Amino acid sequence: MRITIADVQNMKRAGEKIAMLTAYDVASAMIAERAGVPMILVGDSLGMVMLGHDTTLPVTLNDMIRHAGAVMRAGGRALVVADLPFLTYATIEDAVPAVRRLMQEAGVHAVKLEGGQTIVPIVKKLVEMGVPVMGHLGLTPQSQHQLGLRVQAKRAAEARQLLEDALALQAAGAFAIVLEVVPAPLGKAVSERLNIPVIGIGAGVGCDGQVQVWHDVLGLFDSKTPRHAKRYAEIGLAMETAVRSYVDEVRSGMFPTDAQSARMDEAELATALAAVDVAGKAE
Numbered sequence: 001m002r003i004t005i006a007d008v009q010n011m012k013r014a015g016e017k018i019a020m021l022t023a024y025d026v027a028s029a030m031i032a033e034r035a036g037v038p039m040i041l042v043g044d045s046l047g048m049v050m051l052g053h054d055t056t057l058p059v060t061l062n063d064m065i066r067h068a069g070a071v072m073r074a075g076g077r078a079l080v081v082a083d084l085p086f087l088t089y090a091t092i093e094d095a096v097p098a099v100r101r102l103m104q105e106a107g108v109h110a111v112k113l114e115g116g117q118t119i120v121p122i123v124k125k126l127v128e129m130g131v132p133v134m135g136h137l138g139l140t141p142q143s144q145h146q147l148g149l150r151v152q153a154k155r156a157a158e159a160r161q162l163l164e165d166a167l168a169l170q171a172a173g174a175f176a177i178v179l180e181v182v183p184a185p186l187g188k189a190v191s192e193r194l195n196i197p198v199i200g201i202g203a204g205v206g207c208d209g210q211v212q213v214w215h216d217v218l219g220l221f222d223s224k225t226p227r228h229a230k231r232y233a234e235i236g237l238a239m240e241t242a243v244r245s246y247v248d249e250v251r252s253g254m255f256p257t258d259a260q261s262a263r264m265d266e267a268e269l270a271t272a273l274a275a276v277d278v279a280g281k282a283e
């Protein structure tokens with residue numbers, strides 16, 4: 001059975017940590033499902049890791065729909081959340097058609113919006129219209145040209161503001177919040193004060209769950225691994241080794257073997273070749 005927002009909220013109540021992971025295509029979503037990931041995020045981080053941009057800002061709604069649709073076609077049980085791209089939810093008039101497309105065309109179960117008090121009225125309205133909304137506070141990459149890519153809310157006033165934002169999002173009906181790159185004690189304090197799950201990324205072990213980017217945990221890039229990510233495998237290296245073997249075998253004639261080749265009855269082949277030869281001579 002599909003995991004619902006009530007299920008993830010019950011996980012928090014039961015003290016069960018929530019392991020969320022990004023996925024951007026059908027193959028990765030199927031692997032995440034098989035590994036038991038309860039919540040998949042189709043993050044606008046796809047702008048960097050799938051499309052080669054430097055930031056999430058160029059990601060369009062069509063990019064999100066294409067990738068989210070692929071993730072949904074993996075089937076499975078996970079609750080799938082998709083990011084609303086930069087400036088697609090500045091007003092409720094913008095947000096509604098964007099959410100409609102993500103939920104109707106791609107089929108995702110919930111959407112994620114970055115920001116605090118300023119987006120609270122939009123979150124409230126979406127929730128009233130039946131949309132499950134996840135908030136995102138702390139380092140919000142869509143505002144990176146204002147915030148910088150550094151640890152957020154290190155000072156008391158900023159920490160208090162962040163806590164107020166989190167409570168306001170909860171009051172507006174957000175079902176969970178991503179908390180990105182804030183001091184670990186603050187991650188723990190926010191998680192303890194909220195009834196809804198707080199999913200951290202670079203916010204310490206005291207959060208109710210963690211979210212990581214697919215490419216970071218699997219070691220798909222040589223560089224670009226942020227400090228808060230742990231590489232659980234070196235899949236990029238394993239892929240390179242496999243591709244190198246393929247190239248070598250094609251060059252040396254070791255691939256394909258009979259096993260990868262279609263067969264034909266020898267007598268049929270002799271007849272076909274003879275017929276071609278006769279036709280060739282007649283021309």
Ligand code: KIV
Pocket residue numbers: 022041042043044045046083178180201211212213
């Ligand atoms: O876009 C994304 O992948 C995200 C996570 C880093 C939380 O927002």
